[in-house]
Amino acid sequence: MEGEIELFDPVTVTFKGGQKEPFARWYPYLEGYSTQFVEAILEKYAPNAQSILDPFAGTGTTAFTASQLNKTAYFCEINPVLQFLSLTKIKIRQLSPPQRAALVQALTETKLSVKKLEKFSQDHSLHQTYQATFGDSLFFNAPVYDQVLRIRSYIDEVTLENPLLANLITAAVLSALVPASRMKRSGDLRYKTPKELERQTVPFIEGTCQNIEQMIHDIRNDVDGLKTEPMLICEDARSLNNISPLNIDTVITSPPYVNGTNYFRNTKIELWFLRCLKEKKDLTRFRAAALTAGINDVTVSKTPTLSHPDVQKIVSKLETHAYDSRIPRMIASYFSEITSIFKTILPHLTPDATIAIDIGDSCYAGIHVPVDRLLSACLQDLGLKQIDHVPLRKRKSRGGMLLEQSLLIFKHNSNQKKKLQKGNTFTGALVGISSNKIYPTRDHRLLNGIGDTLDTHCVPTRANSNQLLHTIWYKHLFLKMDEF
Numbered sequence: 001m002e003g004e005i006e007l008f009d010p011v012t013v014t015f016k017g018g019q020k021e022p023f024a025r026w027y028p029y030l031e032g033y034s035t036q037f038v039e040a041i042l043e044k045y046a047p048n049a050q051s052i053l054d055p056f057a058g059t060g061t062t063a064f065t066a067s068q069l070n071k072t073a074y075f076c077e078i079n080p081v082l083q084f085l086s087l088t089k090i091k092i093r094q095l096s097p098p099q100r101a102a103l104v105q106a107l108t109e110t111k112l113s114v115k116k117l118e119k120f121s122q123d124h125s126l127h128q129t130y131q132a133t134f135g136d137s138l139f140f141n142a143p144v145y146d147q148v149l150r151i152r153s154y155i156d157e158v159t160l161e162n163p164l165l166a167n168l169i170t171a172a173v174l175s176a177l178v179p180a181s182r183m184k185r186s187g188d189l190r191y192k193t194p195k196e197l198e199r200q201t202v203p204f205i206e207g208t209c210q211n212i213e214q215m216i217h218d219i220r221n222d223v224d225g226l227k228t229e230p231m232l233i234c235e236d237a238r239s240l241n242n243i244s245p246l247n248i249d250t251v252i253t254s255p256p257y258v259n260g261t262n263y264f265r266n267t268k269i270e271l272w273f274l275r276c277l278k279e280k281k282d283l284t285r286f287r288a289a290a291l292t293a294g295i296n297d298v299t300v301s302k303t304p305t306l307s308h309p310d311v312q313k314i315v316s317k318l319e320t321h322a323y324d325s326r327i328p329r330m331i332a333s334y335f336s337e338i339t340s341i342f343k344t345i346l347p348h349l350t351p352d353a354t355i356a357i358d359i360g361d362s363c364y365a366g367i368h369v370p371v372d373r374l375l376s377a378c379l380q381d382l383g384l385k386q387i388d389h390v391p392l393r394k395r396k397s398r399g400g401m402l403l404e405q406s407l408l409i410f411k412h413n414s415n416q417k418k419k420l421q422k423g424n425t426f427t428g429a430l431v432g433i434s435s436n437k438i439y440p441t442r443d444h445r446l447l448n449g450i451g452d453t454l455d456t457h458c459v460p461t462r463a464n465s466n467q468l469l470h471t472i473w474y475k476h477l478f479l480k481m482d483e484f
């Protein structure tokens, strides 16, 4: 037990454990865990793992750790901001030493231009999408907002010459936006209190330059780069059922907790800057595609299709006691959707595959929702065998109830081997992106997924004119990178 506590210490199981790590620190993701946590899981439960999947990748901690250990890494992630950050890091970390040195040089020069933004005009169309999406909400003070609109034009100009450099600047801006704004991300995005405004606001240009400085340091020191190339196999984990079996021997993941975090609303400023939001409806559409984990994710179109009797019991209790009728629906939908996602993962597993899930329980209207126990029941119904349950960390609900974060370990039932060989035909017909290779990953379920989103919204304009580039920005970045 003591050894276990050492192996999974409470800090590495949260984003704090990784917040100072090279590359991970480019975007502090509160919902993430650390490299050490993934390494500890592999060491204890899957020392011989070769092929790893994270269906809810966030910032890609599992995929990057696996790749660093020379393993094949696949991931799914539905949020374009997080996809963008992972894909950019993947590209950077595959550069040859001379390419890396040239990029570091270019990035160093960038800091001067970032300090002279008055040379660039405001991006008017970005301003229009702000108004259409956020209405009168003032997330930034006027001078900061002016800088944000100008830096967008500057980045578009850099894109014409050097798309990878432009993406690095974009990444630096993405993590400077919220600290420079009137907002704070703590779970959801909310307005800073007057004290927080005073103490926690980081000037936009200074924050961006600090981020660029960190990037320069990390890129310079990343001598070995990545050993394998992590692959965004599909955006929505539900689409795994459109892909030929991947022969995964270990899944390490942390699905959204059903605790109300809205995984799109809390990145809405970054989504807007990436031109993924043109109007209010876009945010709703993204939310509808994500796993139901918050009250606002509950929509009429999301009808639970699978129900375990243990889940049903809690749902019935909530139906009687909850102050909002969406709460029982949210719980029912969560377990129905997560079970069906794991069902789509099964055909990708090797017979003795290990599945490690980091999960936290919840509490609504004073009723404890034992997410770990319920998830375990749902997955055992699918034929997975639970072999361990490791308590990781205690935390308190808003109402003061003691909640727990746990690690659940399952083994795939090898009797399912036969089923694995079925369904070898790939039914999706789209193109995924990983360097110069083409994979069946683009998924149409999410109408506004990154490929579609960036193709339609993120095409940069030449400064001072609205002339669209002929080259699609995203494809230009991720398919033509070897020209760098």
Ligand SMILES: C[S@@+](CC[C@H](N)C(=O)[O-])C[C@H]1O[C@@H](n2cnc3c(N)ncnc32)[C@H](O)[C@@H]1O
Binding pocket: 029, 031, 032, 033, 034, 055, 056, 057, 058, 059, 060, 061, 062, 076, 077, 078, 079, 082, 235, 236, 237, 238, 253, 254, 255, 256, 257, 263, 289, 290, 291
């Ligand atoms: C708890 S976070 C994972 C954090 C990750 N372990 C890390 O270290 O960064 C869960 C992620 O699942 C993503 N997600 C939600 N629904 C999804 C879906 N249907 N398909 C793929 N990803 C999804 C969310 O956008 C979020 O980034």
